Amino acid sequence: LEQFKILIVDDDPINLQVLNNHLSLQNYRVIQALNGEQALSFLESGQHFDLIILDIMMPRMSGYEVCAKLREKYPSHELPVVMLTAKNQVSDLIVGFQFGANDYLAKPFSKDELLTRIKSHINLSQTNSAYGRFFPDAFLDFLKKESIVDIQLGNHVSKQMAVMFSDIRSFTALSETMTPQENFDFVNAYLREVSPKIREHGGFIVKYLGDGMMAVFPNGADDAVRGGIAKLQQVHRYNADRLDSGYQPIQVGVGLHFGQMMVGIVGEAARMQGDAFSDNVNLASRLESLTKLYGVSLIISEKVLDNLTRPEQYQVRFLDRVIVQGKQQPISIYEVLDGETELVREIKLQTQQDFERGLKHYRRHEFRAAKTCFYQVLAVNPEDKTAVLYLDRVNHLIEKGVPENWSGAWTLTQK
Template sequence: MLEEQPSREQLLLEIERLRQQVEDLKEEKADLEILLETTAEHSDTVESELRYRALQAVREGEIKLAQFLEAIPVGVAVLDSQGKPYYINHAGEQLLGQGVLTLNKVEDLSETHQIYVAGTNNIYPFDNLPIVRALRGENATADDLEIHQKGKKIPVETWGMPIFEGGKVAFAIAVFQDITERKQAETERQKLIKELFDLNKDLGKSLDAESDLTDAYGRFVPHQFLYLLGYESIIDVNLGDQVQKEMSVLFADIRDFTTLSETMTPQENFNFINAYLSRMEPAITRNRGFIDKYIGDAIMALFSDCADDAVKAGIEMLNILTDYNQHRVTVGYVPIQIGIGINSGSLMLGTVGGDSRMDSTVISDAVNLASRIEGLTKDYGVPLLISQQTLERLRNPDNYAIRIVDKVQVKGKSQYVIVYEVFDADPPSVLAAKRGNLALYTEAMSLCDRKQFREAGKLFEECLRTNPNDPVARIYLKRCRDWRSLLKGI
């Protein structure tokens, strides 16, 4: 194997230099022949001197050419116009072996010197050898040759070029080199490409597995919760991670679920809960919220963008419930009622637990108040209540059907909380009646606040004449009568 392998560009440069050397020798020979013809009339002594000088010049040129050919680090072989080996340098003999110059027929070159089609046991076709193609006047190249010698297989790249005299091929030159290192590098490159491909496949599988794992965890810990903590994967979450956010909290609960569940088997309970929750969840996600947790039949959802998302989700949940109840009645089940409470404020989201078990949670008075407001829906007989804090965060409250319900002191709170009913999801007739009575109702509530209970009671009675199924107006009518009786007793 040769110690130094020239590049393709270097070899092409050497070939061009070789071609120029041959052309120079041809020109020198032609000049000498002309010189001999012009001095033919001179004496024999002069003619002998000229011939001697001519021979010396040709011999010096041949020596220079031979030195050049022996010095270049690639094999060079020359055939005459009849295809008989004329010359081969030392590098060529190292590759092809001894005996090239003694070949009687160039047709025997491939078989005699074990030249095969690379990667096979097929003798290289004689007609396809670049040096043979050069005899036909072609410039040719090939890199699919392989020389078998002494138990080795040497890949070879070769070029063939013709040398013309008088328009005919006088010689064919072949330049060839051992490309073992190049082939090894190519093999290593292909191996590396395969390894990288396999690695990418494995990486792809790993990423798919991680994605599946993240999706699976997302059913227990919402993706939005992770994003709010600043993470993309559950793997990154640590115990005690926390972040403070302004959010709206929605609590939804089924009314009298305990009584309802007593009429069902455990399997029926699970089927019912899942049928209900699977219908409610899309209303929350469609409005850019996420479910923080299920608490039995209750839902706790969070909304980080704006309070409108939470209110719209609550309205949509009630509309979905209407359709669900129609289905329940159709199949012989009793309809269900739910209460929804919404509050807005500053929350702390984070993880709590221990080394072996942790959970995501939200901690804030705003969360507790949302739960308390949901409980108030039972007291006032309405499905959806929101706090003053949520009302103030609505972009345009006039887009909703809203009326004040009460100023209450909820459990655990020293200050009074104003709550409002959102009645957009009421049946059309009830919705129309409440809208028609809204001015009377609002004035009656204002009179109550000023303790003018007689006048307020009259307005509530008027509201009930047009909308007898208004539970809040009925509650306040009773309160007005009770307060008037109390004031008379005083």
């Protein structure tokens, strides 16, 4: 069974010994601190505690001050604090709660009351921690809620942010080769590998969609692009392990867009979940689906590129100007090469000049010249699906002619 770890803080060695005796007999792991400074140093060193028992009246630094410091980093549902007090006036107890205490015990306390209160708070904290796996703290912070119990249907935040959709390419075909149990294990193993990269770059996962995910980055486009690159790099490392184990590597597509959107709680009274809503969310999903068509790993919209602090630090290749399904206005889309393997990235950079010359001729309706450039790209990199796509397109335009009033944007019909 898990052994819960409790920090007891009191300047009286006798009180510490009494508390230690009671708790140790119940299989709690106990760490002792003689003052507030020592208690805080334990936490600053990275030690984890399930609960703190904190005496109020201590020299130099009172229990109130220690609790206030704790609450700067640890919310009450994450780290419960039970205060020990010789004061039992209501006004004194209120002060303790105002500084962030979860509960109090008046001295002298009984052993049974001590153990009952501790067990209740640890159980509540563990329950909150379990809920956090379904509704992460980052989502609570985003909605400005202290605890899961504060969440209500309709809570939302509307602001400009980046949104990411990602998916495993050809997952349906891959899943057909696996049993349901193998499918289940595979998806969990993959998500376990890549999900931390979202959190590490300021994003939080709104929901999983089978083998895919949707995430938002409230602090902007930079976090989203870095998160997308980190996720794809983790996939490359994961693929190396898969190859070593005799499994096929997987390919993942990532689409990023930036704009106004609403993130909040939807559903009905008996069943709620987090979600994000906006036309911008739908567009991000469309961009992810285009990664397969263009044979790339990471597509960003022009809005993302415009909102990067330092776009020059990334290796970006213009892909196309398109009208995606369900839209009327064309958008410019770009490939971020930093998310590719080193081999793919280098060969695309090697053919960049011919590719850009081909695009220039294409925009001028100089289709035969464009065709020559794209053939030169494919002579070096026959796997460049974007160059193949443009070759098919210019052949079509040479044969059928240019549509009247054509702006250069290509209308896509794929889902």
